[in-house]
Amino acid sequence: xxxxxxxxxxxxxxxxxxxLAGQMAPDVRIEPSGGDGSGGLGTDFLDVGRAIGxxxxxxxxxxxxxxxxxxMVAEMAAEEHAGEVAVVDAPLVEGAVAAxxxxxxxxxxxxxxxxxxxxAAPAGAAPGGDGPSGVPAATAVTAEVLLTNDVxxxxxxxxxxxxxxxxxxxxxxxxxxxxxxxxxxxxALMALGAVGGQRVAVEATGADAAEAVRRVEELAARGFDD
Numbered sequence: 001x002x003x004x005x006x007x008x009x010x011x012x013x014x015x016x017x018x019x020l021a022g023q024m025a026p027d028v029r030i031e032p033s034g035g036d037g038s039g040g041l042g043t044d045f046l047d048v049g050r051a052i053g054x055x056x057x058x059x060x061x062x063x064x065x066x067x068x069x070x071x072m073v074a075e076m077a078a079e080e081h082a083g084e085v086a087v088v089d090a091p092l093v094e095g096a097v098a099a100x101x102x103x104x105x106x107x108x109x110x111x112x113x114x115x116x117x118x119x120a121a122p123a124g125a126a127p128g129g130d131g132p133s134g135v136p137a138a139t140a141v142t143a144e145v146l147l148t149n150d151v152x153x154x155x156x157x158x159x160x161x162x163x164x165x166x167x168x169x170x171x172x173x174x175x176x177x178x179x180x181x182x183x184x185x186x187x188a189l190m191a192l193g194a195v196g197g198q199r200v201a202v203e204a205t206g207a208d209a210a211e212a213v214r215r216v217e218e219l220a221a222r223g224f225d226d
Contacts, residue, residue, distance in 0.1 A: 001027065001028060001029070001057055001059055001103055001104075001106065002028070002059050002060050002061065002062060002099075002102075002103040002107065002108070002109055002112045003028065003029040003030070003031070003054075003055030003056050003057055003059075003060070003061045003062075003103070004018075004021065004028060004029070004030045004031070004055060004061065004062050004063075004064070004096060004099055004100055004103065004112075005030075005031050005032075005033060005048070005051045005052055005055050005061055005062070005063040005064070005074075006018045006021070006030065006031070006032045006033070006034075006064055006092070006096055007033050007034070007043060007048055007051075007063060007064065007065040007066065007070045007073065007074050008032070008033075008034040008043075008065070008066040008070065008092070009034065009035070009041045009042055009043060009066060009067055009069075009070060010034050010035065010041060010066075011032070011034035011035035012034070013034060013066065013092075014032035014033055014034030014035075015032045015034065017032070017064075017092055017093055017096050018030045018031065018032040018096070020093065020096070020097065020155075021096040021097050021099070021100035022100070023155060023156060023159075024097055024100050024101050024104070024155065024156065024159035024186060025100035025101055025103060025104035025159070026104075027104055028100050028103045028104050029054065029055045029056075029057060030055065030096075030100060031051035031052075031054045031055040032051065033047045033048045033050070033051040035047075043069060043070045043073040043074075044073075045073050045076060045077055048063075048073055048074055048077040049077040049080055049081065052077055052078065052081045052085060053081065056081070056083045056085075058083070059084075059108075059109065060083060060084035060085065060086070060108075060109035061078075061081070061083065061084070061085045061086070062085075062086050062088055062099050062103075062109065062112050062113050062116060063077075063078060063085060063086070063087045063088065064088055064090055064092055064095050064096050064099070064116060065087070065089075065092070066092050071087065071089065074087045075087050084109055086109055086110070086112075086113040088113050088116045088117060089117070090116040090117045091119070094119050094187050095116035095117065095119070096116070097155075097159070097186050097187065098115045098116055098118070098119045098185065098186060098187070099112050099113070099115050099116035101115070101159050101162050101163055101186055102115035102116075102166075104159075104163055105162075105163050105166030105167070106166070106167075107166070119185050119186075119187055119188070139205060139209065140203050140204065140205050140209065141203070141204050141205075141209040141210045141212075141213045142201065142202065142203045142204075142213070143201075143202050143213045143216070143217055144199050144200070144201055144202075145199065145200050145201075145202050145216055145217055145220045146197075146198075146199050146220060147194055147195070147196050147197065147198050147199070147200065147220060148196065148220055148221065148223045149196050149220075149223040149224045149226045150195075150196040150226070151195065151196060151226070152193075152194040152195035152196045152197075152198060153174070153189045153190060153192055153194040153200070154190060155186070155190060156224070156226075157224035157226070158186045158189035158190050159186050160219060160224050160225065161174075161183060161189060161216060161219060161224075162183065162184055162185070162186055162189070164215045164216065164219050165183060165184060165212055165215065165216075168206075168208040168211060168212050168215075169206045169207040169208045170204045170205065170206035170207070170208040170209045170211070170212040171204065171205050171206055172184070172202065172203070172204045172209075172212050172213075172216070173202075173203045173204075174189060174192065174194075174200050174201070174202055174216075175200060175201040175202075175203070176192045176193070176194045176198065176200050176201075179191075179192050179193075180192075183202070183212075183216070202216050202217075
């Protein structure tokens with residue numbers, strides 16, 4: 001499984017982002033590295049290297065950073081590490097959450113890095129084309145889903161929904177009124193503001209559209225395991 005490192009000039013910020021991302025991906029190694037090593041703001045080359053080593057289970061590490069000089073330190077530490085490391089220029093919070101969800105789903109290094117930059121988990125196939133079963137992408141499967149949990153599509157339930165779609169050849173959109181969200185993006189799902197007791201529309205296209213909708217319905221029926 002791919003590990004993650006969060007590099008920030010602030011130790012508090014690094015720990016907070018790592019904690020948040022960890023809530024979405026309990027099995028992923030997420031290591032924070034923040035501060036100058038003396039209790040002040042800055043970055044510490046040796047600590048970044050330590051964090052990369054601790055996060056690497058053998059499959060590789062994705063490193064996110066907050067400001068420009070943190071990137072330089074992260075890239076230097078990545079060069080010193082014996083394993084594969086991708087230093088990604090992405091929004092720190094959104095990127096860490098999306099990367100963590102992708103890593104939890106078993107995505108490879110390049111896919112986890114891509115998830116960090118796009119804010120969405122990798123799809124099973126390129127969007128817009130026919131799936132491997134020859135089902136046209138225009139063939140949509142739809143359902144109205146009742147959110148049976150109290151908090152609706154907030155952080156953890158949104159992450160569970162994204163993970164449920166991992167590996168499927170389907171483009172899935174969740175709608176609440178006039179708002180819509182890519183079901184592979186935790187942040188987009190959270191932005192819908194869907195709360196418990198509301199009904200959302202789920203629309204999927206692609207070869208695995210029916211399975212995608214079934215998984216969303218099943219997850220909602222279980223109350224998102226709350």
